[in-house]
Amino acid sequence: MEQLKVKIAGEIALSSDAGNTMKKWREVFGISQIDLSEFLKISPSTISDYESNRRKSPGIAVIHRFVDAIFAIDLKKGGELVRRFAESDGSQKYFDAIDFKKSLPAKEFIKMIDGKCVANAEKLDSIDIFGVTILDSMKIILEMPYESFIKVYSTTTQRALIFTQTAAGRSPMVAVRVAPIKPAIVVMHDLDESSVDKLAVKIAESEGIPLIVTLKPIEEIKKALKDALGVSN
Amino acid sequence: MEQLKVKIAGEIALSSDAGNTMKKWREVFGISQIDLSEFLKISPSTISDYESNRRKSPGIAVIHRFVDAIFAIDLKKGGELVRRFAESDGSQKYFDAIDFKKSLPAKEFIKMIDGKCVANAEKLDSIDIFGVTILDSMKIILEMPYESFIKVYSTTTQRALIFTQTAAGRSPMVAVRVAPIKPAIVVMHDLDESSVDKLAVKIAESEGIPLIVTLKPIEEIKKALKDALGVSN
DNA sequence: CAACCCAATCGTCTTTTGCCGTATTTTGCA
DNA sequence: TGCAAAATACGGCAAAAGACGATTGGGTTG
Known part of the structure; x- marks a missing residue:
């Protein structure tokens, strides 16, 4: 799980379109901008600003909070995604x-x-x-x-x-x-x-x-x- | 190799001591602050500022440049580290x-x-x-x-x-x-x-x-x- | 021990981020 | 088709980032 967080954070950091990558992960986790913004105690427009790359180089603090948040929210909802990710971790061919x-x-x-x-x-x-x-x-x-x-x-x-x-x-x-x-x-x-x-x-x-x-x-x-x-x- | 970059970037982004993590990777790659700063066309003191966490949340642009740089510099020197990392990628026990x-x-x-x-x-x-x-x-x-x-x-x-x-x-x-x-x-x-x-x-x-x-x-x-x-x- | 390299510290500057609030647009659905 | 919910757009502002350069402090090495 920690591994997955690292992967996501790295993907965002190295992406040529960080906003879109953040958006992708938010959506993969099935979270709305509003829910995310509530969890992070910031306004939804801020989330949108990031996803549209209005901030060209968000700080790692933002990324860290973001990654933690999508995991935490998923966990609150039962940990569905995180569990699935963990399960499909074996080394069988994929x-x-x-x-x-x-x-x-x-x-x-x-x-x-x-x-x-x-x-x-x-x-x-x-x-x-x-x-x-x-x-x-x-x-x-x-x-x-x-x-x-x-x-x-x-x-x-x-x-x-x-x-x-x-x-x-x-x-x-x-x-x-x-x-x-x-x-x-x-x-x-x-x-x-x-x-x-x-x-x-x-x-x-x-x-x-x-x-x-x-x-x-x-x-x-x-x-x-x-x-x-x-x-x- | 791209995978490794993602891993390093993620590790930095999620680290509670990002500066130290950057430093660790710079040193693992055997690069001096000066060489790195020359490659990035910034002053050495800037590197030091990052490694000492003077900037508490560096932007992903910085991380991106940093990761690319240590790989590029290694490649210039023959790609020793990168090759070693690539080799030890198999799934034998370690x-x-x-x-x-x-x-x-x-x-x-x-x-x-x-x-x-x-x-x-x-x-x-x-x-x-x-x-x-x-x-x-x-x-x-x-x-x-x-x-x-x-x-x-x-x-x-x-x-x-x-x-x-x-x-x-x-x-x-x-x-x-x-x-x-x-x-x-x-x-x-x-x-x-x-x-x-x-x-x-x-x-x-x-x-x-x-x-x-x-x-x-x-x-x-x-x-x-x-x-x-x-x-x- | 002077000369050098590497790294750390810090004052200072400009540019961006990070965030808000308030529109405005898009989208889903009753 | 029309209205609520979700997502965007954007001006503005304080706080940081991002950078420099001058200075200082260990080591090593001729």
Whole structure:
């Protein structure tokens, strides 16, 4: 946990867009500017000032308070995020790519994984994918240093990303938003339509990326895809 | 490498003594205030002001420049440190403790490992040790978040620390200096008297810790200690 | 021991931060 | 569609940061 704080603080300090990085983490933790400002006993506009980079080089004291605050607030709310981060700390590999031999229409893909579309369904007709990548949400957010997001898209960027281990899909979607490369489709595993986070849906819509939910066990999904048309690695 | 930068930046940002943390990293990288100030095109006194915490909350711009600078300067000098850090990134375990069944006079210990004392030799007569811990220098500096230094001293603090994988012994000695708990003896492995870093010796002297060098292969050292009086774990 | 290097201290200056309060805009939703 | 909630925008002000340069204080080394 202390480790994670260091990582976040470092990311903010070295970011070329510190405000946006702070915002990203605030959103990953699901905290509004107002709640954060109340906790820190400063006005909400101050938070906004930081997130919009009005202060070009905030002091480390601010960063320190900020990081402590998002952790403390999460803890107050039950420690959901922090616990999830802690859990996904092991050393198992954290993504699994399956490349297809030929392209697959999005709608067929969704059928194969028993998925339901909750955003941008109208775009599905024009999307073909060439592979999927299955990721541990928390690991992505923890261990992806921006650039290396590229690795996720092995041969093509025309891929679906399947996020596992997510509570409501908010954090991984925020990560997708700030990442430089976008997937063709995002799938949230182990969620149904009613349990998807609203912010996640909103981000998907503004990014123009179809968002799918599925409850089908991950091993079955892997098996189905590999059997049908996969060349795994 | 980018990862390491993030870690350092985060450590500085969250440190309760940011100046000291900056100083630690500057020294680990073996850079003088003057060289750093020249690189950054600011006066040396400014560096000193930061390290003495005259500025209580330096901006992230300063931190960013600082971290970039120590890496860039190291690279100019051949990239020694950065390469070492990169190498010791694997997931092998990074320390190995051997606890003795009974105490061992320092001088006998030194004889067993074919060591030579290069600092505070006069204190050796009054030191008995109860175990040794063998550590990968770079890993220590990377992965030790201050407090957890405690783990290194399994049962007793009356231990010798043997640092492996060090170029001249500077970095691990700096780490010892800033750590809250001190070992009874420090051994630099794979170094002889002439190749020890001067700053390392100076730190040892000011800390009052005897500093030993040895060229004996690490496996032989382990074997000798375990055979004679060890209860490994 | 003078000459030098490295680091620490401090007065002083200008530029920014850090914060507020008060609009104003955007967004979600009944 | 219209209103509350959330996020932005911005002028202003006190307090700090960020920087310099002159000075002082240890060490080492010719």
